[in-house]
Amino acid sequence: RVVLLSAELIDLFGVQCILNIINDITERKRLENEFISLVSHELRTPLTSLMGSLDLLGTGQLGTLSAKGQQVLNIATTNTERLIRLINDILDLERMKSGKIPMQPVKCNVADLIDQAVAAMQAMAERAQITLLTEVVAAELIADPDRILQTLTNLLSNAIKFSEPGGTVWLRVRRSHEVQIEVQDCGRGIPANKLQTIFERFQQVDVSDSRKKGGTGLGLAICRKIVEQHHGKIWVESVLGQGSTFHVILPSSEYGCE
Numbered sequence: 001r002v003v004l005l006s007a008e009l010i011d012l013f014g015v016q017c018i019l020n021i022i023n024d025i026t027e028r029k030r031l032e033n034e035f036i037s038l039v040s041h042e043l044r045t046p047l048t049s050l051m052g053s054l055d056l057l058g059t060g061q062l063g064t065l066s067a068k069g070q071q072v073l074n075i076a077t078t079n080t081e082r083l084i085r086l087i088n089d090i091l092d093l094e095r096m097k098s099g100k101i102p103m104q105p106v107k108c109n110v111a112d113l114i115d116q117a118v119a120a121m122q123a124m125a126e127r128a129q130i131t132l133l134t135e136v137v138a139a140e141l142i143a144d145p146d147r148i149l150q151t152l153t154n155l156l157s158n159a160i161k162f163s164e165p166g167g168t169v170w171l172r173v174r175r176s177h178e179v180q181i182e183v184q185d186c187g188r189g190i191p192a193n194k195l196q197t198i199f200e201r202f203q204q205v206d207v208s209d210s211r212k213k214g215g216t217g218l219g220l221a222i223c224r225k226i227v228e229q230h231h232g233k234i235w236v237e238s239v240l241g242q243g244s245t246f247h248v249i250l251p252s253s254e255y256g257c258e
């Protein structure tokens with residue numbers, strides 16, 4: 001059918017015309033990729049600097065803020081974090097399209113990674129009135145620490161976002177011959193027919209999630225890619241209305257990542 005179609009197309013347009021169309025598409029794709037990458041980089045630099053200024057305001061070194069001032073600062077911080085995350089996700093997505101996310105594997109202490117992930121998410125958890133608890137056993141991995149941290153913070157950020165104020169999110173590490181990590185929340189849960197699809201790009205349980213909760217449906221697709229490049233597995237178990245547990249299994253030290 002493809003051969004027939006090609007022959008029909010060649011008859012209709014001629015070889016040169018078809019080659020020109022293919023060249024045009026390739027060139028447009030290249031320009032599109034270049035544009036996305038340029039815009040993302042150009043946006044990331046000023047946003048990172050903005051985040052630094054907001055952090056400084058939050059420390060109180062420039063004077064104490066009123067309660068209203070603190071509230072405004074929290075909103076500005078949340079939205080700046082959201083934009084930085086979105087830009088980083090778009091950049092990762094570009095890299096994923098062209099194959100693999102670049103990894104720099106080193107020997108990592110899993111407990112240190114867990115501490116860093118919790119420290120990174122503590123402010124968001126406090127703003128959402130969520131308690132973060134950990135249960136960790138000693139383990140080591142050959143992995144890219146920044147990418148594992150990215151996976152953990154993304155899972156924690158989702159767990160916080162989809163929990164009610166007053167809730168608890170657990171981050172657990174177990175060990176057998178592999179390192180098993182769990183992020184468990186007692187939030188709204190995920191319907192059975194979405195348990196697989198949410199790991200695909202731009203997939204969300206509800207179309208309103210993007211507007212109401214912030215996010216783009218890219219995070220879990222990136223997590224999956226990172227975990228797979230570490231020769232691991234990621235999946236979720238959930239009961240609607242009761243909560244979700246995201247599982248990550250990473251082979252221990254000797255395997256590493258690609």
Ligand code: ADP
Pocket residue numbers: 154158159162185187188189190198203204205206209210214215216217218219220221244
């Ligand atoms: P984002 O959170 O940016 O929308 P993700 O890829 O991280 O993108 O998640 C995709 C979707 O999966 C979310 O929009 C949400 O609908 C659903 N989801 C992810 N984590 C949870 C969770 N812990 N509880 C309920 N739903 C979740």
